[in-house]
Amino acid sequence: MSSSFREKDPALLTPGAFAVVLDSELKRAARAQNYLTLITLEASRDWQGKAVPVDRGIVQEVAQIISREIRDTDVIGHTDEGVLTVMLLDADFEHSRWVVDRLLSIMADYELPATLRITVGAACCPTNAVDAASLKREAMSHPIVNWRGKSTGGAPFSNN
Numbered sequence: 001m002s003s004s005f006r007e008k009d010p011a012l013l014t015p016g017a018f019a020v021v022l023d024s025e026l027k028r029a030a031r032a033q034n035y036l037t038l039i040t041l042e043a044s045r046d047w048q049g050k051a052v053p054v055d056r057g058i059v060q061e062v063a064q065i066i067s068r069e070i071r072d073t074d075v076i077g078h079t080d081e082g083v084l085t086v087m088l089l090d091a092d093f094e095h096s097r098w099v100v101d102r103l104l105s106i107m108a109d110y111e112l113p114a115t116l117r118i119t120v121g122a123a124c125c126p127t128n129a130v131d132a133a134s135l136k137r138e139a140m141s142h143p144i145v146n147w148r149g150k151s152t153g154g155a156p157f158s159n160n
Helices: 015-032 056-067 093-107 132-141
Strands: 036-047 050-053 075-078 084-089 116-125 143-149
Touching: 015 036, 015 075, 015 084, 015 116, 015 132, 036 056, 036 093, 036 132, 056 075, 056 084, 056 093, 084 093, 093 116, 093 143, 116 132
Parallel strands: none
Antiparallel strands: 036 050, 036 084, 036 116, 075 084, 116 143
């Protein structure tokens, strides 16, 4: 895939490229009568008692961490708002829960410079929605996990 479709991290697709791939994979899933699950990870930090979105660098760091833990056939992208999106091909909702649990357990092994919250949502095609916009909306509006990483004051995401 052309480098214009990817961010600095080669595992992370740009928002536009992710949208194209998602539409294509939804059509393939419909033709083959397969499942496709979309996982959303929205990261925020505590600041003066409020949750604020994290910067683009943290989004890319989280993407690097989780890219090591998913299959090569699965796709990671992000929205313009900085929400990470993971497309699990041929995976139903039940199996996506295992992936979410594994991703969050891996995140717990990293030292964070501040408390990081990650709200994780998931939606499955065809169970929850059949088009990209509805699938994203369904995943974002029904969080399945609210995870909070502990602050260590260390460097961003350095391994223990």
